[in-house]
Amino acid sequence: MxxxxxxxxxxxxxxxxxxxxxxxxxxxxxxxxxxxxxxxxxxxxxxxxxxALFPQEQNVMIRTADPALQQQIDGAYVIEGNLFEQDGLPIGTVSVWGTSSRDINAYKPGDTADLGEDGQLTVTENGDYTLLKTTEFSGSRGERVFLTAKTPPTFTLQNYKTVLFSGQATDKMGKAFLNTFTVTIPATIIPILIAAFAAYALAWMDFPGRALLIAAVVALLVVPLQLALIPLLSFHGAVVEATIAFLGTPDPDNLRRFATVNGLGRLLGFEPGEAVSSKGYLGVWMAHTGFGLPLAIYLLRNYMVGLPKDIIENARVDGATDFQIFTKIILPLSFPALASFAIFQFLWTWNDLLVALVFLIDSSGDTTVMTRQIVELLGTRGGNWEILATAAFVSIAVPLTVFFFMQKYLVRGLLAGSVK
Structure with a gap:
C-alpha cells in the first residue's frame, strides 16, 4: 500500500x-x-x-567646538555644545570618557576633568559638555574627548550618495555601468543565436558525425576558462593583425579613420590617435560566447528533443523547410529553455572580472566594467568597506531584477529533456 x-x-x-x-x-x-x-x-x-537593529557600544574620539565659538559668561570663557551632534553622530549615552587615548575610562558622566592651562571640561551622559577657562581660549582646534558610548541603530544614504553622486567617482561608476551592459547584452545574445541553430541541427537533422558532435559538446562543458584565456587572447591578436593587413597598411591616419567609422574599429581595439591594442569588446564577446556555447547547445538540444515529433513531421508534410520549422515552431516552443540559459549567461557575464581584466582593461579605463570599478573604489589600502558594500549592491541590483522577472522559466528550462 x-x-x-x-x-x-x-x-x-x-x-x-x-x-x-x-x-x-x-x-x-x-x-x-x-x-x-x-x-x-x-x-x-x-x-x-x-x-544593526540593536544599540551599539563603540569608542570614538570627538573634538570640542572651535575656540572661536567661545563666549564670555560671568567673567569666564565658556565653550558649550553636544559631542554627538557636533560630530554628526546620533544622540547616544556616554558610559565613560577621558582626555587621553591611554586612559579613556578616566571619568564618568558628570565628572569634571582638570586640563591645566586648557581649563576644565565637564561631559554629561547625553554628550553635553562645558569647557570652562578663566582666560581666553587660543588655538584653532578644540580639545580631544575619548568616549565609550552606546548609540541607537542608525542608517544613512550617504554611501549611495558617494557612489552615485560624488563627482569623478560618479562618472567612473556610470561609465562602468554602461560598459558592463555593452559587454553583457551581446555576450548573452550571440551564444543564444548560434546555439539555437546548432541545437536544432543536433536534435532534428540527420547528418554524419552528429553523435560525435554531441559528445564533443558535452566534453567542452568541463574545459576550464583559465586554460583557454591565453589561446583566446592570441587568437584575438591575430584577428587584429588580419584587420590591419586588410586595411592595407598600419598607417595611423588610416587606423584613425577606421576607428571613427560607426565605432566599429573600437571593437577590435583601434582608438583614434592611439597605438593599436588587442584590448576590445570583440575579444570579451568571443570569450564569453565560446564558453557559453557548450552549455547553451546542451541545454537547448535536450529541450528540443523533447518537443512533440508529430508537430515537426506534420510541418514537413505541409512543405515547410527546416528554417521555417526552426523559426516558426521550434523557437516559440523553446522559449523557456532560451530564457533559462539567458539568465545564467547574463549573471555570469555581468559578474565576470577575469575575462574583463584580460580583454578590456586599458590605461585610460574607458572600458572598465563594474566589477573592476568596485575593486578600485576600495583604494590601495583596502578600506572603505561601506563603499564596497554599497557599490556591490548597486552592481547586483540588475542581475537580481533579471532573475526575479524570469525565474518562472528557470526550472522549466533546467528540466529540459529530463522527462519523456
Whole structure:
C-alpha cells in the first residue's frame, strides 16, 4: 500500500525543510550586503550587520567646538555644545570618557576633568559638555574627548550618495555601468543565436558525425576558462593583425579613420590617435560566447528533443523547410529553455572580472566594467568597506531584477529533456 501511485510521501517535510534552508543560505549574504550598504564605516567595523537593529557600544574620539565659538559668561570663557551632534553622530549615552587615548575610562558622566592651562571640561551622559577657562581660549582646534558610548541603530544614504553622486567617482561608476551592459547584452545574445541553430541541427537533422558532435559538446562543458584565456587572447591578436593587413597598411591616419567609422574599429581595439591594442569588446564577446556555447547547445538540444515529433513531421508534410520549422515552431516552443540559459549567461557575464581584466582593461579605463570599478573604489589600502558594500549592491541590483522577472522559466528550462 505504501507504493500506491498518488500517495503523498512521508518525507515531504524533509524536502520543505531542505528548500527553506537553501533559500535562507542564498538570502543570508544578500540581506547582509543590503544592510551594510546603509551603515557607516564605524558601525561596520564595530559590529556585524545582524546587530544593526540593536544599540551599539563603540569608542570614538570627538573634538570640542572651535575656540572661536567661545563666549564670555560671568567673567569666564565658556565653550558649550553636544559631542554627538557636533560630530554628526546620533544622540547616544556616554558610559565613560577621558582626555587621553591611554586612559579613556578616566571619568564618568558628570565628572569634571582638570586640563591645566586648557581649563576644565565637564561631559554629561547625553554628550553635553562645558569647557570652562578663566582666560581666553587660543588655538584653532578644540580639545580631544575619548568616549565609550552606546548609540541607537542608525542608517544613512550617504554611501549611495558617494557612489552615485560624488563627482569623478560618479562618472567612473556610470561609465562602468554602461560598459558592463555593452559587454553583457551581446555576450548573452550571440551564444543564444548560434546555439539555437546548432541545437536544432543536433536534435532534428540527420547528418554524419552528429553523435560525435554531441559528445564533443558535452566534453567542452568541463574545459576550464583559465586554460583557454591565453589561446583566446592570441587568437584575438591575430584577428587584429588580419584587420590591419586588410586595411592595407598600419598607417595611423588610416587606423584613425577606421576607428571613427560607426565605432566599429573600437571593437577590435583601434582608438583614434592611439597605438593599436588587442584590448576590445570583440575579444570579451568571443570569450564569453565560446564558453557559453557548450552549455547553451546542451541545454537547448535536450529541450528540443523533447518537443512533440508529430508537430515537426506534420510541418514537413505541409512543405515547410527546416528554417521555417526552426523559426516558426521550434523557437516559440523553446522559449523557456532560451530564457533559462539567458539568465545564467547574463549573471555570469555581468559578474565576470577575469575575462574583463584580460580583454578590456586599458590605461585610460574607458572600458572598465563594474566589477573592476568596485575593486578600485576600495583604494590601495583596502578600506572603505561601506563603499564596497554599497557599490556591490548597486552592481547586483540588475542581475537580481533579471532573475526575479524570469525565474518562472528557470526550472522549466533546467528540466529540459529530463522527462519523456
Amino acid at each position: 505504501d507504493n500506491i501511485a498518488g500517495k503523498k510521501s512521508s518525507l515531504t517535510w524533509a524536502v520543505h525543510i531542505s528548500v527553506a534552508v537553501l533559500v535562507f543560505l542564498w538570502m543570508f549574504p544578500t540581506v547582509g550586503l543590503l544592510v551594510s550598504s546603509f551603515r557607516s564605516a564605524d558601525q561596520i567595523s564595530g559590529s556585524g550587520w545582524w546587530k
